Amino acid sequence: MLVGSQIARFNTAPSPRGYSLEHAENALEFAEGYTYIADPWQAEVVRAWLRTDDAGWVASTWGLSVPRQNGKNGALEVVELYLMVALNLKILHTSHLLSSARKAFKRLMHFFGTRVNDPHAKFPELNALVKEIRKTNGQEAIELHTGGLIELGARTGGAGRGSSFDVLVVDEGQEFEEDEQEALEPTTSAAPSGDPIVIYMGTPPKDLSERGAPFVRVRNAAVTGADKRSAWVEHSPAGDVDKMTEAELKVFTADRKNWADANPALGGRIKVRTVEGEHHRFSPRSFARERLNMWPTPAAAGQLAFTPEKWDDLAIDDPDADWPVAAYSADMNPERTKVSIGVAAFPDEGVHLELAADAPFDEAGTSSLVDWLWERAKRRIPIVIDGFSPARDLLEAPLKAKGMKVFILGAQEYTQACAMLHEAVEKHPAITHYGQEHLDHSAKHATKDPIKNRPGSFKWNRVSLDADLAPLVAVTCAHFGALKFARRRPAGPAKKRHAIVQ
Secondary structure, three states, rough: OOOOOOOOOOOOOOOOOOOOHHHHHHHHHHHHOOOOOHHHHHHHHHHHOOOEEEEOOOOOOOEEEOOOOOOHHHHHHHHHHHHHOOOEEEEEEEEEOHHHHHHHHHHHHHOOOOOOOOOOOOOOHHHHOEEEEOOOOOOEEEEOOOOEEEEEEEOOOOOOOOOOOOOOEEOHHHOHHHHHHHHHHHHHOOOOOOOOOOEEOOOOOOOOOOOHHHHHHHHHHEEEEOOOEEEEEEOOOOHHHHHHHHHHHHHHHHOHHHHHHHHHOOOEEEHHHHHHHHHHHHOOOHHHHHHHOOOOOOOOOOOOOOOOOEEEEEOOOOOOOOOOEEEEEEEOOOOEEEEEEEEOOOOOOOOOEEEEEEOOOHHHHHHHHHHHHHHHOOOOOOOEEEEEOOOHHHHHHHHHHOOEEEEOOOOHHHHHHHHHHHHHHOOOOOEEEOOOOHHHHHOOOOOEEEOOOOOOOOOEEEEEOOOHHHHHHHHHHHHHHHOOOOOOOOOOOOOOOOOOOO
């Protein structure tokens, strides 16, 4: 029997050291107490969103994209119920259609009853919390004595204007427009909790236009890694339909494994025969969008980071093994299945950059990686890691435990590191590199992603999901470490000329 996969293709939830899932587990248990049992995939959405650390929510943007009728609103109900009742937060729930907002309101009344002191309320203890239930057309709301509140309405009806909320829900995000975003997102700027959240939910927009543009931006920033504080969960099969021929797309959409990857409720609330009918009726491109949840290729977040010709001009094929190593760095992909180790060395002038490794990785091999770095860096050569890199959680503590010089770059230092490498390539050439294929590909497919409210500042992004930023991030951090944390030392004994690190 064909059943839907419970594992999302994308789950970008940040995992800082010591983060807690306490709220997530409490929310799932709370909903279960009121007879709502989340599907495994819905529970993972809750665990992706409701992560905290000492500063509060680890992500400020929460997102979910899954094909229609899979049950995305079930995951949202678990979260809304908990945020209202347990945390006393104020929520503005908006939809494109008034009918969608009303459906969400009716689902919440299942828990709270239809009015204050409702003798027919299914859960009297929740009804006892109710201060007011407003049923004004298009401006429904449930307000609790504890301060918890949810207002629901269509965005075209002026929902939430003039009020402050802790949480903004943008349902049917594929219909969300720029002017609506400008009007609604400021409602959380002065969140009573001081820790605002925006939740985006929906499916891929039909066309790339002003309608749905904010949703596309949020999704692109999440899956490319540009937004480090985004917890985006997406169910879709692996592939890029924009790069497929019509024949390839036809094969892709006929593959039933892709049906299962995109639809976690397949074989349950969605029948296989229903999808079979859709597959026969829809065009391959429509089926890919509507049933397989396939998004357009993420657009470049900014201009190319480096002129390819300038990058190539700085490649050399004979780095000298006499050049002393100045700094190491490590970066990993979000899944921690691949590691890139950057190394910076001091030639007579400037800085030389290489990849010491760019290879598959298993977390079980963390101790071996730590030993590898210890053998080469000891306590004198700095090791530099981007503060938002997945490598930080695995490496920072064991490296510091050995007494090694570990430097974790905050957001401002990391953007400074990007600017310094860009300057050293584009404007005043001051680096060389070894011409390694993985590093070249990473550098030539990177873009400059401007930092909001910081004119002139930028970080690396990538032109498409096919590009791997980790090699470039690794050498960026190593380059920064060489200039900021290292000092030039006399060259060692002469050795055979080859790559700096073997």
